[in-house]
Amino acid sequence: MSWITKTFTSSIGRKIIMSLTGLFLCTFLVVHLIGNLQLFKHDQGAAFNTYSHFMGTNPVIRTIEWGLVLGFGFHIFEAWALTRRNKAARTQGYAQWHAEKNSEWTSRNMGILGTIILIFLLVHLYNFFWRARFGGLPKVGGANPEVRDLDNLYLAVVDSFHVWWYVLLYVLAQISLGYHLWHGFRSGFQTLGLNHRKYTPLIKYVGYAFAVVVSAGFASMPLYFFLFTNPQGEIAANAPSLLHTIASAF
Amino acid sequence: MAGSNPNAKPMNLTLNVWRQPNRTAPGKIVEYHVKDISPDMSFLEMLDVLNEDLLHAGQDPVAFDHDCREGICGSCDLFINGRSHGPEKGTTTCQLHMRKFSDGDTITIEPWRASAFPVNKDLSVDRSAFDRIIQAGGYVSVNTGGAPDGNEIPIPKEISDRAFEAATCISCGACVAACKNASAMLFVSAKVSQLALLPQGQPERKTRVENMVAQMDKEGFGACSNIGSCAAECPVGISLENIAILNREFLAAKATSNNLA
Ligand code: HEM
Ligand code: SF4
Numbered sequence: 001m002s003w004i005t006k007t008f009t010s011s012i013g014r015k016i017i018m019s020l021t022g023l024f025l026c027t028f029l030v031v032h033l034i035g036n037l038q039l040f041k042h043d044q045g046a047a048f049n050t051y052s053h054f055m056g057t058n059p060v061i062r063t064i065e066w067g068l069v070l071g072f073g074f075h076i077f078e079a080w081a082l083t084r085r086n087k088a089a090r091t092q093g094y095a096q097w098h099a100e101k102n103s104e105w106t107s108r109n110m111g112i113l114g115t116i117i118l119i120f121l122l123v124h125l126y127n128f129f130w131r132a133r134f135g136g137l138p139k140v141g142g143a144n145p146e147v148r149d150l151d152n153l154y155l156a157v158v159d160s161f162h163v164w165w166y167v168l169l170y171v172l173a174q175i176s177l178g179y180h181l182w183h184g185f186r187s188g189f190q191t192l193g194l195n196h197r198k199y200t201p202l203i204k205y206v207g208y209a210f211a212v213v214v215s216a217g218f219a220s221m222p223l224y225f226f227l228f229t230n231p232q233g234e235i236a237a238n239a240p241s242l243l244h245t246i247a248s249a250f
Numbered sequence: 251m252a253g254s255n256p257n258a259k260p261m262n263l264t265l266n267v268w269r270q271p272n273r274t275a276p277g278k279i280v281e282y283h284v285k286d287i288s289p290d291m292s293f294l295e296m297l298d299v300l301n302e303d304l305l306h307a308g309q310d311p312v313a314f315d316h317d318c319r320e321g322i323c324g325s326c327d328l329f330i331n332g333r334s335h336g337p338e339k340g341t342t343t344c345q346l347h348m349r350k351f352s353d354g355d356t357i358t359i360e361p362w363r364a365s366a367f368p369v370n371k372d373l374s375v376d377r378s379a380f381d382r383i384i385q386a387g388g389y390v391s392v393n394t395g396g397a398p399d400g401n402e403i404p405i406p407k408e409i410s411d412r413a414f415e416a417a418t419c420i421s422c423g424a425c426v427a428a429c430k431n432a433s434a435m436l437f438v439s440a441k442v443s444q445l446a447l448l449p450q451g452q453p454e455r456k457t458r459v460e461n462m463v464a465q466m467d468k469e470g471f472g473a474c475s476n477i478g479s480c481a482a483e484c485p486v487g488i489s490l491e492n493i494a495i496l497n498r499e500f501l502a503a504k505a506t507s508n509n510l511a
């Protein structure tokens with residue numbers, strides 16, 4: 001083995017890959033969340049369909065997409081490799097074990113939380129990404145020449161978010177993601193050695209805020225469409241205006 | 251926290267103790283009863299009482315590790331009621347007093363559990379994996395010749411304080427025992443940052459961290475998930491900041507050392 005492979009198969013090296021990919025995925029979440037806010041524009045999906053057309057066809061985005069595939073791939077692979085190593089490090093367990101007295105639940109259950117995220121991810125990718133890219137969604141149609149030839153992903157979103165178990169899966173997955181980030185955000189910095197008495201408390205609270213905003217933001221989408229739109233994607237009069245206000249800022 | 255109470259009543263306790271005849275034989279939890287335990291006794295003295303009872307009854311006493319009994323050697327590696335060194339924060343087992351328990355309590359006592367720490371017998375654990383990690387790099391080279399003057403090398407007070415904090419690690423292994431991953435990162439990080447902070451540690455700075463981490467992995471300890479059980483259970487309060495220092499020492503050494511192997 002060369003020094004490079006030795007470095008990145010060592011326990012610390014694997015964790016460094018874990019944290020770099022994890023923090024990279026955090027930046028992806030920001031972009032994905034802001035982009036999806038177009039769903040709240042109250043325009044029958046015009047802005048959202050334009051945005052998703054851009055994301056699906058722009059060569060720069062399509063290239064970055066491969067980075068995302070690698071990011072997820074390495075993150076998941078290292079999660080598996082580290083979990084295996086950590087299990088082997090204690091084959092005989094304790095009769096009594098009170099880790100809840102010395103640590104947070106989320107930090108001890110990153111693997112379970114990650115697995116829920118992974119299951120969600122596969123369903124999510126099939127449902128939206130796969131159908132948008134390869135599935136031949138119906139066109140928007142209608143009179144507006146700017147959007148009528150675009151794939152109507154908005155309506156696919158509306159359809160999915162009227163299925164109760166789908167909404168449930170989304171919300172559960174976002175709660176898991178929230179907990180994953182609750183620990184993961186600050187943990188990623190610590191793994192990279194970025195710990196300083198001046199900044200670590202800040203990183204911790206930014207991480208908590210990030211976890212809450214991101215998971216609540218994503219969870220709001222299925223809930224909003226389930227509760228406040230009809231199957232044609234028309235917004236009910238009593239829908240809360242906050243999300244629309246936020247979306248209009250972008 | 252109640253101090254020693256001369257009127258405190260002696261306690262009767264039920265003990266669930268891990269018994270294992272040797273390294274390879276399977277072990278099991280065995281129930282014992284001890285009577286008239288003074289609240290002023292240390293936990294180890296309570297076990298001495300149990301062992302006297304066992305000897306009088308012609309049975310094999312419980313093997314457990316201990317040496318200084320004053321909280322400095324790090325030998326007394328007992329996992330008590332699901333926690334390293336029992337319920338009290340910042341103490342070794344020898345400094346844990348029976349007044350932390352109540353009459354009628356059931357106490358479960360197990361050895362450290364880690365693949366890298368095999369059980370010798372009962373509660374006695376082989377922690378020589380730690381010695382091999384230290385041998386791999388936890389030292390500084392010293393020149394022969396006349397002894398250098400004590401204050402010859404200037405070291406800022408803040409640096410010497412931080413190095414000293416890291417140096418207080420007593421190699422007890424409570425961090426490994428408490429960690430879900432049986433990771434030795436807190437122990438290794440204490441040694442690495444202590445020496446990385448001091449001028450005397452500079453000659454071996456890069457090889458030290460490379461070799462100690464390689465040995466840590468070879469011994470079969472787990473990786474760090476930044477859970478923090480280790481620091482919470484460490485009897486001397488080694489902080490997680492040391493693990494961050496270890497991570498960056500490792501990364502910097504790997505990126506810049508001349509070692510291609
Ligand atoms: C958008 C999705 C995800 C994001 C943003 C994310 C982010 C993170 C971050 C920032 C960390 C901290 C890294 C560190 O401790 O240094 C982490 C750790 C972890 N992630 Fe993820 N993750 C995601 C998905 C997943 C998935 C799908 C899995 C598993 C199948 C997973 C499993 C884990 C595990 C097991 C850890 C802890 C590793 C350890 O400390 O030993 N994650 N994640
Ligand atoms: S870091 Fe703390 S718990 Fe770990 S061996 Fe050193 S003194 Fe014991």
Ligand code: FES
Nearest residue numbers: 319323324326344
């Ligand atoms: S016996 Fe030495 S620290 Fe407890």
